[in-house]
Amino acid sequence: MNTYECLQDEACGDGIDVIDYTFHSDRIKGLYCDGTVAIRKDMNTAQKTCTLAEELGHHHTSVGDIIDINSVQNRKQERQARLHGYNRLIGLMGIIHAFNAGCQNKYEIADFLDVTEEYLEECISCYRDKYGVYTTVDNYIIYFIPNLVVVEMM
Template structure:
């Protein structure tokens, strides 16, 4: 998904996007139908990853969860991140990439317009959710190592 498509979806949900210089390690924040993105992020792929997670906060979490020393806040953060992973790296997206000939993680991340780190985190999410593999239609998607097999 391109950054522009995701940004349009966000605007269509009546959420504003603002860009600002963040101090510390935050790259994005969500609150009161506003997503703030660190203006120092220099690639569309990384912006897209941050936007997806913050949109996950819009859909799945509530309140101020910036204090990550609290277990409940960490749980909500994980819920939002997982929502973002499934938004940008769906199982169908992995299968479609396989079907057009993409065979390595670098090309896959580029095709999905995400960072390689985000791809790795997405794969880890699916591994936690489904185990070592997931079967759908005539495909088996393996998560460790990442691979796809098609049944005939």
């Protein structure tokens, strides 16, 4: 079972319907409303995985109609849902697992984690904003600046 199928199963278990949908705007990848997630039909599996993770983040973290992006409160809720998706699909431990699996670049890390390179880049940028130059997890240091590097401490 791939990551997208696992997310679909989790959604089903939470009483959330996930449907493929043809959006009329190219800007929309997915929407969550009242227990239903609509996912853009013409995306590949990695794109659908990233979108579904964020939309499930909306289910768990958002309140009300947040479509108006001019509202600061709505932008905060959007960021929370994205962070929820990043932590679910990638997370600091995911970066470490990719390192331990021998991944040498962002393409290999994204492939290992079943996400798009764009999504991985956005996640790293978010973590860089949150943690700064580096953070430590267990006996690992994850550097975000100048590039993503994982170092195991002895």
